[in-house]
Amino acid sequence: MKTLAMPTLTIGNLNLKKPIIQGGMGVGISLSGLASAVADEGGVGVIAAAGIGMLEPDFRGDVAAANERALRREIRAARQKTDGIIGVNIMIALSDYKTLLRSALDEGADMIFMGAGLPLDIPNVIDPGQIRNGSARIIPIVSSARAAGIILRSWSRKQCFPAALVVEGPMAGGHLGFKREQLGDPDFSLQRLLPAVLEVTRTYEREFRVSIPVIAAGGIYTGGDIKEFLAMGAGGVQMATRFVTTEECDADIRFKESYIAAERDDMVIIDSPVGLPGRAVKNGFLRDVSEGRKKPFTCTWKCLRTCNFRKVSYCIAGALTNAKLGDLEGGFVFGGANAFKAKAITSVRDVFESLMAEYTQYAGAAV
Numbered sequence: 001m002k003t004l005a006m007p008t009l010t011i012g013n014l015n016l017k018k019p020i021i022q023g024g025m026g027v028g029i030s031l032s033g034l035a036s037a038v039a040d041e042g043g044v045g046v047i048a049a050a051g052i053g054m055l056e057p058d059f060r061g062d063v064a065a066a067n068e069r070a071l072r073r074e075i076r077a078a079r080q081k082t083d084g085i086i087g088v089n090i091m092i093a094l095s096d097y098k099t100l101l102r103s104a105l106d107e108g109a110d111m112i113f114m115g116a117g118l119p120l121d122i123p124n125v126i127d128p129g130q131i132r133n134g135s136a137r138i139i140p141i142v143s144s145a146r147a148a149g150i151i152l153r154s155w156s157r158k159q160c161f162p163a164a165l166v167v168e169g170p171m172a173g174g175h176l177g178f179k180r181e182q183l184g185d186p187d188f189s190l191q192r193l194l195p196a197v198l199e200v201t202r203t204y205e206r207e208f209r210v211s212i213p214v215i216a217a218g219g220i221y222t223g224g225d226i227k228e229f230l231a232m233g234a235g236g237v238q239m240a241t242r243f244v245t246t247e248e249c250d251a252d253i254r255f256k257e258s259y260i261a262a263e264r265d266d267m268v269i270i271d272s273p274v275g276l277p278g279r280a281v282k283n284g285f286l287r288d289v290s291e292g293r294k295k296p297f298t299c300t301w302k303c304l305r306t307c308n309f310r311k312v313s314y315c316i317a318g319a320l321t322n323a324k325l326g327d328l329e330g331g332f333v334f335g336g337a338n339a340f341k342a343k344a345i346t347s348v349r350d351v352f353e354s355l356m357a358e359y360t361q362y363a364g365a366a367v
């Protein structure tokens, strides 16, 4: 059976063979291993900058230096492994996001995805000429049409435009840009958010004669899901959870196995110390925290600007580092609403082949 080709996606002057972006997964889940494997298949592989220096020997000393060094090293390692497109995900909430952004651009990252906050000051943080001439392809991640409008209005005053926008709905894994009560409300579903964001980007595309593809994210798991969102006008999709259960994913095997062991009801919403809800796989650590048991820690570096480290009952960076290393008693695993669907660990190539087959099947166009 021949598979139906997915449309390609152009971001700035880069042509993606497949309109699939691997979502950045912080604290060591998507590093050069996963990112290069996805890039090799024609998608965009994304290295996550959050907590990237946590495993460096001097992390407790000079944290900013450890983060920067590890990020530069991972970008170079990915480049050595693939000729494909490599991006970096940098959360605006990180205390050192400006240094990480400049370092990623300096290392030649093809695109930078910026979430967990409104990246309004980016045209001041880097030379706006780099955005205008397309050498810095910056892609904000938003969870509402309002946020998309605020970014576009602010950047357009400087004649700067995002290379694309990611719209992330409430089914995503990790931190979510919604209030708890919005998560199950159909008005906030990705199916509603995507057309609203497209309306905003199309206005700017017409007025300023620019191209701002919109990439849909959050709960997209199958080739059928990809077909659905492309048909609604998305230029591409961002998928994270589906890539966790691959051999190439940079997390410990126990992290990946927790997806395979999970049932639908095990996917829970937590109140993260960062001040946002998050979606994770239920476990003993999270039960302890929800029952009020504190997990003592000392904060040597306020990694997130929004973390109230004196009041929170555990250190999220520490918990996520433990999980990355396979210590699930000392931490927990973030995952999208569909994480429980994983049945086995496969290769990134297998994931792409399944996505193509599912896409073809959904289109009902097998030839």
Ligand SMILES: Cc1cc2nc3c(=O)[nH]c(=O)nc-3n(C[C@H](O)[C@H](O)[C@H](O)COP(=O)(O)O)c2cc1C
Pocket: 022, 023, 024, 025, 026, 027, 029, 048, 049, 050, 089, 091, 114, 115, 116, 141, 168, 171, 172, 173, 174, 175, 217, 218, 219, 220, 221, 238, 239, 240, 241, 242, 333, 334, 335, 336, 337, 338
């Ligand atoms: C383990 C994990 C870690 C994540 N870490 C980050 C991160 O560091 N920065 C970010 O912007 N998004 C992060 N996300 C969100 C993903 O990049 C992605 O947009 C989202 O999970 C998409 O939904 P999906 O997982 O259902 O495909 C994370 C998601 C997971 C599952």
